[in-house]
Amino acid sequence: MVLNRTGGAVAQTGMDPGGAERTDAELLAAVARQDRGALRMLYERHEPWIMARVARRCADRQMAEEVVQDTFVAVWRSADRYEGRGEVAAWMWGIAIHELLHRLRPRKPLLDRLRMIRSDTLASAEEQVLLGVQHGELGTAMGGLSPELGAVVQATVLDGLTTREAARLLGIPAGTVKTRMMRAKAQMREALA
Amino acid sequence: MNLTVSTHALAKHFGGTPAVDGVDMAVVGGVVGLLGPNGAGKTTLLRMLATVLVPDRGDTRLLGLDPARPGDRLGIRRQLGYLPQEPGLYPGFSAFDLVDYVAVLKEMSDRNARRDEVRRVLDLVGLSDDMHRRIRTLSGGTRHRVALAASLLGSPRLLLMDEPAAGLDPEHRLQLRSILSEAGTRGTVIVATHHTAEAAALCQQVMVMLGGRVCFTGPPAGLAALAQDKVWVDDTPVSVDRAGRVQSWVTSEGRIRNIGEPPAGADLVEPSIDDGYLLLTSRHEASGPAGRSRAGVGRRLGRRLASIGGGR
Amino acid sequence: MTEWHVSAPQLEAFRTGTIGRTHAASVEAHLVSCAGCRQALAAGADAGGLERQDRMWARIADAVDRPGPQARFESVWARATFGSPPLAGAAVVALLLALAVPLLADAMSPRAGVTALLAFAPLAPLLGVVAAFRPSYDPAGEITLATPVATMRLVLLRTLVVATASIPIGLLVAVLLPVRTSLLVGWVLPGLALCAVTLAVGTRVEVGRLAISLALGWGVLVSMLARDMHRGSTTAALSDWVVNQPATQITFALVALAAGLVLAARRDDPVAWSEP
Numbered sequence: 124m125v126l127n128r129t130g131g132a133v134a135q136t137g138m139d140p141g142g143a144e145r146t147d148a149e150l151l152a153a154v155a156r157q158d159r160g161a162l163r164m165l166y167e168r169h170e171p172w173i174m175a176r177v178a179r180r181c182a183d184r185q186m187a188e189e190v191v192q193d194t195f196v197a198v199w200r201s202a203d204r205y206e207g208r209g210e211v212a213a214w215m216w217g218i219a220i221h222e223l224l225h226r227l228r229p230r231k232p233l234l235d236r237l238r239m240i241r242s243d244t245l246a247s248a249e250e251q252v253l254l255g256v257q258h259g260e261l262g263t264a265m266g267g268l269s270p271e272l273g274a275v276v277q278a279t280v281l282d283g284l285t286t287r288e289a290a291r292l293l294g295i296p297a298g299t300v301k302t303r304m305m306r307a308k309a310q311m312r313e314a315l316a
Numbered sequence: 317m318n319l320t321v322s323t324h325a326l327a328k329h330f331g332g333t334p335a336v337d338g339v340d341m342a343v344v345g346g347v348v349g350l351l352g353p354n355g356a357g358k359t360t361l362l363r364m365l366a367t368v369l370v371p372d373r374g375d376t377r378l379l380g381l382d383p384a385r386p387g388d389r390l391g392i393r394r395q396l397g398y399l400p401q402e403p404g405l406y407p408g409f410s411a412f413d414l415v416d417y418v419a420v421l422k423e424m425s426d427r428n429a430r431r432d433e434v435r436r437v438l439d440l441v442g443l444s445d446d447m448h449r450r451i452r453t454l455s456g457g458t459r460h461r462v463a464l465a466a467s468l469l470g471s472p473r474l475l476l477m478d479e480p481a482a483g484l485d486p487e488h489r490l491q492l493r494s495i496l497s498e499a500g501t502r503g504t505v506i507v508a509t510h511h512t513a514e515a516a517a518l519c520q521q522v523m524v525m526l527g528g529r530v531c532f533t534g535p536p537a538g539l540a541a542l543a544q545d546k547v548w549v550d551d552t553p554v555s556v557d558r559a560g561r562v563q564s565w566v567t568s569e570g571r572i573r574n575i576g577e578p579p580a581g582a583d584l585v586e587p588s589i590d591d592g593y594l595l596l597t598s599r600h601e602a603s604g605p606a607g608r609s610r611a612g613v614g615r616r617l618g619r620r621l622a623s624i625g626g627g628r
Numbered sequence: 629m630t631e632w633h634v635s636a637p638q639l640e641a642f643r644t645g646t647i648g649r650t651h652a653a654s655v656e657a658h659l660v661s662c663a664g665c666r667q668a669l670a671a672g673a674d675a676g677g678l679e680r681q682d683r684m685w686a687r688i689a690d691a692v693d694r695p696g697p698q699a700r701f702e703s704v705w706a707r708a709t710f711g712s713p714p715l716a717g718a719a720v721v722a723l724l725l726a727l728a729v730p731l732l733a734d735a736m737s738p739r740a741g742v743t744a745l746l747a748f749a750p751l752a753p754l755l756g757v758v759a760a761f762r763p764s765y766d767p768a769g770e771i772t773l774a775t776p777v778a779t780m781r782l783v784l785l786r787t788l789v790v791a792t793a794s795i796p797i798g799l800l801v802a803v804l805l806p807v808r809t810s811l812l813v814g815w816v817l818p819g820l821a822l823c824a825v826t827l828a829v830g831t832r833v834e835v836g837r838l839a840i841s842l843a844l845g846w847g848v849l850v851s852m853l854a855r856d857m858h859r860g861s862t863t864a865a866l867s868d869w870v871v872n873q874p875a876t877q878i879t880f881a882l883v884a885l886a887a888g889l890v891l892a893a894r895r896d897d898p899v900a901w902s903e904p
Contacts, residue, residue: 147663156453157410159692160445166688170681171670172659175643179652192684196691212660266650273649281656367898368773389898390776398774404767406698406713413699414768420707421775427702431693447693466771 147211155202166195169212173219180282180292186226194219213283220282224292264314272307275300319377320345320474320504321365326374327528328360335360337528338374347500349515349536350508351593352525358508359401359478361525365506366398366476379474394423397472399480401508403463407452411443411462414451418466437465442491457483468495473503480507481514493518516540516589524593526600536589543587543595548578562598634658634665636672643669643677708782709789714766715756722752722794727801745801747850749794750819751843756790757783757826758839773899781895783830787823795819817880822846824887828894 145153145161147168153161174191181187197218205214265273278289279300286304290297321343328336336357350358363369364376367383379395381388405414415434424430438447441461451459460483467477480496481489496518499505509515515522516536524532524539532539549571554564562576575595578584634642634655641647642655659666673681694700701707709715729748772778795816826839 157448157450158445159448159689162688162692163445163685166685167681168663168666168670170684171643171673171677172666174680175645175669176656176659178645188680188684192687192691195688199688199692210661212663212666216660265653270649273653277653281653363770366774368770386897390779390896393774393776393778393898396774398771400770403771404769406767408698408713410696412693413695416695417699417707417711417768418771418775420704421772421777423704423776425704428690431690435689435693448696463771 148205148207151198151202151205151211154199155205162195162199165198165211165215169215170195172212173215176216177219177223180220181223181226190219190222190226193222197222217283220284221288224284224288227292264311267314268307268310272303272310275303276307276311279304319343320379321506322377323365324375326361326364326371326376328364328369328371330360334528336364336371339525339528339530341523341530341533343504343506343521345500345504346520347496347505347507347518349519349522350506350525351510351512351515351522352508353510353597356525357528358525360528362398362476362478362506362508363400366396366400367392368398392474395473397467397469397475399463399467399477401478403460403466405451405459405462407450409451410448411438411451411454411458411465412447414462415447415466415469419469422469424470433469437468438462440468440495441465442488457485457488460484461488464492468499471499471502475499475503475505477505478508479510481509481511489514512590512593522589524596526597531600532592532596539592539596540587540589541592543575543591545584546575546578546595547587547591548574548582548584550574550583563594632658633662634668636668639665639669639672643672704777705782705785708772708777709785712766712786714769715786715789718755718758719790719793722755722790723797725749725755726752726794726797731801731804743850747847749801750816750822750846752794752797753787753791753819753823754826754839754843756787756794757823757830758835776898778899779895780827780891780897780899783827783899784891784895787827791819791823817877817884818846821880821883821887824884824891828887828890 145164147165150161150165154165170191173194174187177190178184178187181190194215198215201218205211265276268276274293275289278284278292279286282289282292284292286297286300290300293300319342321341323339323341326336326339326341327334334357339357339361350361352358360369364371365378367378367389376383378392381391383389383392406417409417412434415438416430419430419434424433435444435447438444441464443458443461443465446454446458451462454462464477464480467475475496477496480492484492493514496505496507500520507515507519519536521534522532522536522539523530532542549567552558552564552572554566554572558579560577560579561574564572564574567573573585574582575591575598638647638651638655642652647655659669698713699707699711701711726749729744732744766772822842826835826842829838
């Protein structure tokens with residue numbers, strides 16, 4: 124994991140001539156110190172992919188924009204809660220997907236918030252293994268799945284949602300998410316073997 | 317002529333010592349520089365113009381209003397921006413909080429309009445990235461820019477600034493210069509400073525204050541012209557006491573620049589605004605009562621001037 | 629790490645949402661961990677994308693650019709009273725003055741406690757006046773003073789904030805000590821009178837000096853009375869003087885009223901200062 128991050132940082136300084144560019148983690152630390160310029164810089168770096176990714180999960184363009192806006196406002200308010208573990212991008216996506224979830228089911232705000240706290244835990248070991256698989260191969264493995272199974276893998280593995288959250292996002296019972304996930308894992312293991 | 321600021325015989329004493337001693341001024345508009353050494357009365361004069369300090373004597377008209385009358389004083393304050401000499405700020409506030417606080421005191425009641433105005437002035441002084449940081453975490457120069465931003469709220473018609481360049485680095489000093497000259501095109505800006513170069517670059521008019529009185533009013537070029545034919549360059553070391561010399565210092569070329577009554581055949585040079593200003597302050601030091609000339613420098617200057625006086 | 633990166637056409641398809649499900653999963657998983665590909669995506673934004681980015685940033689900035697908790701009051705008067713840090717400090721000092729000093733004195737002797745309550749509780753609101761008036765007490769006082777809001781009305785409000793904080797505490801102390809109920813409220817009118825006089829004269833005379841002289845005068849009066857009453861019960865005698873002698877209370881009430889009338893007439897006068 125550490126190696127992964129260092130690699131990312133090196134790649135990044137390589138991309139930005141001058142080398143004075145701050146890393147995402149440095150920017151986030153600056154945001155925690157109320158540096159508004161750092162927020163703007165994070166926004167410029169991450170808004171494009173978060174926007175594209177949210178838009179894939181939300182047909183309403185207006186709502187997708189609001190989700191992304193709220194994500195960055197949430198980054199501003201809770202930058203000090205980032206513990207320095209893992210990619211900043213992954214942490215930000217965690218906020219974005221929960222903002223989206225929150226918008227889709229705004230009826231239980233308190234419960235939503237409680238779940239957001241609980242779901243901060245990392246994905247299970249098996250899911251980590253799946254994520255660790257080379258990205259190209261993951262795509263291939265997922266490509267073999269039916270759309271129903273694929274959606275469950277996307278929600279749980281890629282978006283890092285809990286079973287309940289995935290169930291709400293997809294509009295299916297939690298039990299169905301579990302059984303579909305088990306079937307998907309079995310198929311993917313076969314495909315990767 | 318439409319005067320924006322005028323005073324007649326304005327005076328203020330503190331415990332018997334005159335701080336401002338009968339000042340007459342007439343300002344039409346633009347950027348006016350108030351020059352003078354520390355203790356010359358610049359701050360006291362500005363505070364009276366800012367309606368913060370009540371004068372002992374004299375008349376004042378600001379933007380056609382009389383600050384001595386309560387209703388008028390309110391009217392003046394509505395069009396006034398004031399940067400005090402050592403602006404105190406609340407350390408627990410962010411820069412945004414502080415400027416927003418002043419905006420509220422300046423009667424900006426619409427929340428969104430106020431937010432936009434607060435952002436505008438903070439952006440103007442280059443604080444858009446740091447506006448949410450606590451003031452206690454900001455450096456001295458940055459704090460100064462926070463107060464500067466607060467004084468610019470609402471684009472006031474009358475802007476009074478006491479040492480606005482204090483603690484600013486060259487980049488922000490340049491920024492300040494453009495802010496002030498822009499404000500000078502829309503209204504009146506009075507800047508107290510002891511930076512003659514700053515005043516020369518910025519002001520259409522300068523006033524030199526010495527011992528609570530105004531002893532020069534005119535364009536910066538006029539202040540320089542005071543020292544016409546009184547500045548020369550030679551190689552006599554500064555330590556050597558020579559008749560006619562009031563002030564002398566080593567230039568970057570290693571020669572000696574002198575102000576005073578030049579000896580015959582001296583190598584006269586074009587005077588700068590600095591030369592004019594120094595000549596005025598030395599004359600003042602010499603003519604003032606013995607108690608007023610402060611340090612050894614003053615006494616030395618006085619002795620030298622006395623010898624000039626004999627020659628004139 | 630492998631050097632696999634998202635191809636330019638794939639990035640473009642991801643941006644426009646035309647990418648297939650299979651590839652989308654790979655691209656999404658890769659983008660989370662690859663700053664280079666994220667940057668490539670950001671760099672390829674078209675005019676519409678940049679316009680959207682600016683529009684959204686303006687809304688984010690609007691949500692971010694808000695006064696902090698110390699400065700959240702919307703009303704001018706609330707902001708300039710409760711929202712002003714030095715005034716909160718003054719209120720705390722006033723509370724201590726009204727609360728701690730008499731209680732400490734009482735711990736030494738009950739008589740001293742009553743005397744201290746009488747001597748200090750009425751001074752607490754006075755402290756509010758000084759805090760409200762003196763620019764040197766308030767770090768941003770000089771800036772505040774040059775704004776239109778700096779009128780007698782503001783000074784009065786600031787005083788009220790400190791005074792109303794001290795009155796219930798003073799009453800609480802009187803209950804704690806304990807003293808005759810009549811003494812509970814006996815100090816309120818003298819306190820009001822001191823406060824009102826300072827305010828009324830404050831626009832003409834230096835407030836700090838005025839407040840100190842009034843406070844000293846009041847202290848001397850109370851201690852003299854305390855000494856005179858040595859023979860009998862001091863507590864009873866003091867409270868008798870402050871509360872039961874109508875002339876005393878009426879005098880204080882009249883003084884407070886007269887000063888209040890002066891203030892009412894001057895409530896919209898902009899405050900200025902005459903100190904260096």
